[in-house]
Amino acid sequence: AANAIRDDEDKAEAMGIPTLRYKQVGWAIAAFFMGCSGAVFGNMVGYIEPLEVAFPVATFGIFMVAMSLLGGKGTLWGPVLGAILFHVVKEATWTYLLGLQWVVLGLILIVNIVYFQEGIMGWLQTKYPEKFGIVVDRSNTQVKEEA
Numbered sequence: 001a002a003n004a005i006r007d008d009e010d011k012a013e014a015m016g017i018p019t020l021r022y023k024q025v026g027w028a029i030a031a032f033f034m035g036c037s038g039a040v041f042g043n044m045v046g047y048i049e050p051l052e053v054a055f056p057v058a059t060f061g062i063f064m065v066a067m068s069l070l071g072g073k074g075t076l077w078g079p080v081l082g083a084i085l086f087h088v089v090k091e092a093t094w095t096y097l098l099g100l101q102w103v104v105l106g107l108i109l110i111v112n113i114v115y116f117q118e119g120i121m122g123w124l125q126t127k128y129p130e131k132f133g134i135v136v137d138r139s140n141t142q143v144k145e146e147a
Helices: 002-007 009-014 019-045 058-071 077-096 101-115 119-127
Strands: none
Touching (some): 002 009, 009 019, 058 101, 077 101
16 A cells, blocks of 8 residues: 555545555654664763754764665665665775775765666666566567577
């Protein structure tokens, strides 16, 4: 139902899906997880201040968007994979390429946006559809015969 609402809300309503209810539940779930992440962040930092996460550290929000883009939208494991890869690359560049870390992260985002529009999970689903339970009809594929 969530995919139907994402693709075309009017069609989903015409099919009888209560779109308002699904969107409210989606917002509630997102708010729950954001609250949990804020609690963990506050515990790590030791205090919670709105300016700490809103304006001065705007890169924190950019990092979250970059992690989601890197992993892939519309999947459960895409942002998780993106967060893991992003932090590994970030820590490696901070350790070994000090001074070039922003360049490396920018290049990774550019390559991701240009070549992997659906993120890493989308690329993996395209490359290995059988592993993700996607049925592929190979009956119409033509094989070149060597003469």
